[in-house]
Amino acid sequence: MHDFLDKLNPEQRAAVTLPARHALILAGAGSGKTRVLTTRIAWLIATGKASPSEIMAVTFTNKAAKEMLLRLTAMLPINARGMWIGTFHGLCNRFLRAHHREAELPLSFQILDSSDQISAIKRLLKNLNLDDEKFPPREIAHFINAHKEQGLRAANAEAYDEHTKKRVAVFAEYDTQCQREGVVDFAELLLRTFELLRRNEPLRKHYQARFRHILVDEFQDTNRLQYAWLKLLAGAWQKAPEAFPDPGAQIPENEDAETSARLFAVGDDDQSIYAFRGADVGNMRDLEREFGIKNVIRLEQNYRSFGNILDAANALIKNNRNRLGKNLWTDSGAGERISVFECLTDLDEARRVVDEARERIRAGVPPTQIALLYRSNAQSRALEHQLFSNGISYRVYGGQRFFDRQEIRNALAYLRLLANPDDDSAFARVVNFPTRGIGGKSLEALGENARVTHSSLYNAAAGLAGKASAAVGNFIRLVEALRAETQGLALPEIVERMLDKSGLRQHYFKEKEGRDRLENLNELVSAAASFLEERENHPEETSGAEPPDTDALAAFLAYASLESGEHQAGEKEDAVQLMTVHSAKGLEFDEVFITGLEEGLFPHENAMGDRDGREEERRLMYVAITRARKRLHLSYARARMLHGQTRYCLSSSFFDEIPENLLEKRASSAPQTSFLPSARRNFTSAAMSISDAFRNRKNGAESLGQASSLARSDTFGGFRIGQSVAHAKFGQGVIVSAEGYGNDARVQVEFGRAGTKWLSLVHAKLTPA
DNA sequence: CTGCAGCGTTTTTTT
């Protein structure tokens, strides 16, 4: 009937053409998940089962939302009019702008990103006279966000000890402060929306009736609040729920299709890698139970990778328990074996990986189809260095984003102050930047005044202007003049004017290293221009039931907070791709190199304390492996520079979980004569820095000897990772990682009851068990 | 008030 259905396999087609029922699609890596999602929307519209305005599609990233829209418009000649496709946060922002009065927010409320949030907390702690050593702002932020993501306000937060009680008090004050300043953080965006829908029945009924189809991408990454919000919109609660989290009642299938949305969730529990920021895989099981889903559709045919790669992935992930269960298969043959590079040092690893990448490029692989993956960002340095000296162009993902740069944040703070003078964060950021003689003392007085009069810093400053400090008065006059001057100007001109008047441009012009910053500021003007253009081209998107928001400045600021700006400076063509395993999720490449496969690094030592952490690391490895289409390369280094110190490493335990017949150990790529000397030089210098550090010890030569012997065997002072050992006091345990050597050799042992401990091999008497 | 030197920290990340 529709040719886009012809391209699907039976399972995909079954998912796409599912009747209007709640559904859960378990979509393995590379099984055509995005295709199913977009084709489902196209099918609903094309068959007249739903109009575009009755559809809501939610993703986690802007990139995914854009991709979905792109593919959809390629399939169907529809305009995006009235369609709610976006991220959780983007859609909530849209909702709150439309209903800002009901949500008790000013029309041009600002969005705090994580660093704004932390500086807001710092300010608050200072006001409350609390020691930020005892209450680290980062930790407070986490405390607050975690509560909001559980649907909890300060009033509902549990606190049994004094310290927690204090933190709850800070939480309460923080929300008050945000409310006064007219700002919301990311979690608040969601919680506000949820609470408004819960308490306002007409509004809830309206949206429940409107969105007859709610589609969710990457459902395994949802947190409790996001799931609760979906339940609310999907009509799962006909009456306002009393409590959150939901008591867990069975959600009846609503027979009255007019008043109930259908939830179509797509996810893969094996690719859940964001538990550390609140994602709850348990939501998948809950969804299945609470929405009474009878049969979960499994997409297991993989169109991406060769068999060997899938076999490795399947074998690895089998070691996790509590999976929903799934086995990827392909009909495209086994392909090459997986190459394994055992390297002496991180430098050596970088050299060999880059050599191999260069080889592959020479063999005709496009550089963009080669990805070098690593567990943590710090590892990119060595690879970058090696690529650079080989003259291979590369692109690093996930570095600093455009809207995160300090010069951009400063510029945005001026704009925020124009849009909303009560925004104390913005005020504090730029009141003395560029420096204009307003220091700690004036600010303290200002803060005190604001507190007493319950007003914003800006208001307090305006009240005191002229009296207290001439400098403060000048600043206020500056902002006022700017506001008057930019009245009625188009967005890019406002930005332009602000850059001159604020002195930012001049400041970075004078600064020695300010060239790039200046360029970025100009880029901000362009960003504003293209944002405006985009808006004028799609005026319908913001209309509909909601009032059109005419405030381009506020909209631009929201855009800057929600879209951190990946679209920055030229997608370098023909560049090798470098990124963390996390940011590789959802992408695919012909050739994938997974580097730094060392116990303690990947899996990361901080995640090895508990089983859940280890399983998440394993899923991370699973994600990494399944990025590869044609070839997969694994590498590890025996010694690695980390935090300025050389660490001696053992190979990752993940190697033990991949069938040996799939692996192919690769000897050094270069002829021995040229390889050995340079490698030894590298290795020697690493060893020498160690011997420097231990210059009190007997001799460096001995250290060198031990280090080299370590590089040739997998044992560690006679012990091995994964080995069972016995300790006189702690009992039986398993070695989970190791570091150091000689007198400093330590192993980390996981004892059942006694927990996990680092033990010195010299002192602790461990025996094999 | 400003600028610089020394100190401590360091997984993953989107919104």
Next chain:
DNA sequence: AACGCTGCAG
């Protein structure tokens, strides 16, 4: 090794 923050001197 590198970055951000605090404390101190000018």
